[in-house]
Amino acid sequence: MKARIVTLPGDGVGPEVTAAAVAVLQAVAAHFDHEFAFEEHLIGGCAIDATGSPLPDASLKACQQADAVLLGAVGGPKWSDPQAPVRPEQGLLALRAALGVYANLRPLNVHPALAALSPLKEDKLRHVDVLFVRELTGGAYFGAKTRTPDTATDECKYTVAEVERVTRRAFELARERRRHVTSVDKANVLETSRLWRSTVQRIAAEYPDVKLEHQLVDSMAMLLLTQPGYYDVVVTENLFGDILTDEAAAIAGSLGLLPSASLGEGSRGLYEPIHGSAPDIAGKGVANPTGAILSAAMLLRHSLGLEDEAAHVEAAVAQVLEHGPHTRDIGGHAGTTDIRHAVIAALDEHVANAEAFFCGARACG
Numbered sequence: 001m002k003a004r005i006v007t008l009p010g011d012g013v014g015p016e017v018t019a020a021a022v023a024v025l026q027a028v029a030a031h032f033d034h035e036f037a038f039e040e041h042l043i044g045g046c047a048i049d050a051t052g053s054p055l056p057d058a059s060l061k062a063c064q065q066a067d068a069v070l071l072g073a074v075g076g077p078k079w080s081d082p083q084a085p086v087r088p089e090q091g092l093l094a095l096r097a098a099l100g101v102y103a104n105l106r107p108l109n110v111h112p113a114l115a116a117l118s119p120l121k122e123d124k125l126r127h128v129d130v131l132f133v134r135e136l137t138g139g140a141y142f143g144a145k146t147r148t149p150d151t152a153t154d155e156c157k158y159t160v161a162e163v164e165r166v167t168r169r170a171f172e173l174a175r176e177r178r179r180h181v182t183s184v185d186k187a188n189v190l191e192t193s194r195l196w197r198s199t200v201q202r203i204a205a206e207y208p209d210v211k212l213e214h215q216l217v218d219s220m221a222m223l224l225l226t227q228p229g230y231y232d233v234v235v236t237e238n239l240f241g242d243i244l245t246d247e248a249a250a251i252a253g254s255l256g257l258l259p260s261a262s263l264g265e266g267s268r269g270l271y272e273p274i275h276g277s278a279p280d281i282a283g284k285g286v287a288n289p290t291g292a293i294l295s296a297a298m299l300l301r302h303s304l305g306l307e308d309e310a311a312h313v314e315a316a317v318a319q320v321l322e323h324g325p326h327t328r329d330i331g332g333h334a335g336t337t338d339i340r341h342a343v344i345a346a347l348d349e350h351v352a353n354a355e356a357f358f359c360g361a362r363a364c365g
């Protein structure tokens with residue numbers, strides 16, 4: 001198949017991990033005879049430096065015309081002055097809004113080989129397989145902001161329609177999994193959460209085969225650590241989802257491991273690891289590209305419909321997590337490019353084994 005993929009490497013470790021993900025996609029294209037055309041554009045701090053805007057028109061236009069967008073990370077100390085008129089993160093938020101990608105899928109899986117890195121004991125890690133569905137284009141991130149010298153406000157607003165669509169997405173996904181949705185809110189305090197809860201409750205009636213539970217976000221932060229294996233699909237609003245998924249990454253062993261897919265109504269999606277620009281390690285060649293590579297696998301699955309290819313990439317990543325090499329954040333000494341080479345070598349092996357298997361089954365060659 002032919003696909004047009006826009007890459008937005010961004011700032012800090014963004015370009016390092018994106019290069020690894022692109023190399024893996026190129027290896028997939030070579031193995032399976034696909035034509036992926038990559039087009040690189042600016043976003044974030046590097047875009048501010050080059051054009052004055054964190055999301056230049058050319059970048060947005062290219063993303064709107066692409067089949068999928070692969071993003072690294074934005075931001076960093078250079079652009080973090082609280083007085084700065086424009087910030088890198090605004091470019092990312094504007095892109096999410098413009099693409100209409102309201103459902104941010106953030107899967108949490110714990111690889112057994114990394115269990116010792118988790119703050120949780122091994123018995124708690126068994127059966128951990130959670131899919132966070134984070135609402136991505138509403139809430140406090142996008143409400144009106146005011147500022148006077150001694151007061152600041154961020155409006156948190158949700159409409160029923162915004163909650164309905166992300167809830168339906170969560171229930172649809174739950175039907176492909178273990179049919180259990182946990183909706184996380186702060187309905188004991190926030191009006192937006194009361195609207196969230198009643199809307200989720202009403203939509204749940206359309207899915208009688210899926211179990212729904214509500215959980216307040218503060219206790220959810222605790223329960224995620226004490227019983228992570230209990231959860232299947234967790235749907236929540238923008239800010240709560242941001243915070244809970246970094247916590248989830250700690251359970252997996254590193255922030256560098258978790259991928260994400262941001263989806264709207266069509267097949268076009270935005271794919272990014274959940275971590276940031278990691279200024280403390282940027283430019284050192286030591287960033288873990290696993291989250292970015294697994295985001296590329298999600299791109300294959302959700303935007304291009306290439307399920308087998310996605311599964312091959314995930315299997316290759318799992319093999320590297322099992323046998324190494326490992327980057328520093330997960331206890332190894334390898335660099336970003338070592339992981340990229342190892343994943344591509346594992347991919348080559350998996351594809352060859354699969355071909356041998358099918359060939360054997362058909363008694364060919």
Ligand SMILES: NC(=O)c1ccc[n+]([C@@H]2O[C@H](COP(=O)([O-])OP(=O)(O)OC[C@H]3O[C@@H](n4cnc5c(N)ncnc54)[C@H](O)[C@@H]3O)[C@@H](O)[C@H]2O)c1
Nearest residue numbers: 073074075076255256274275276277278280281287288329
């Ligand atoms: N999607 C995004 O573009 C995104 C996401 C989160 C944060 N940010 C931005 O990134 C900047 C830095 O934020 P922060 O320091 O709070 O969070 P961060 O995610 O950049 O880093 C937190 C910690 O995790 C480590 N880490 C992150 N990614 C890693 C990887 N791939 N491999 C190994 N270690 C990794 C870092 O070294 C750091 O110690 C801020 O400007 C923030 O706004 C951007």
Ligand SMILES: CC(C)[C@H](C(=O)O)[C@@H](O)C(=O)O
Nearest residue numbers: 074075089092093242274276
């Ligand atoms: C950089 C920031 C705007 C972003 C968010 O809060 O959504 C990041 O933390 C993330 O998780 O993707």
Ligand SMILES: [Mg+2]
Nearest residue numbers: 242243246274
């Ligand atoms: Mg975040």
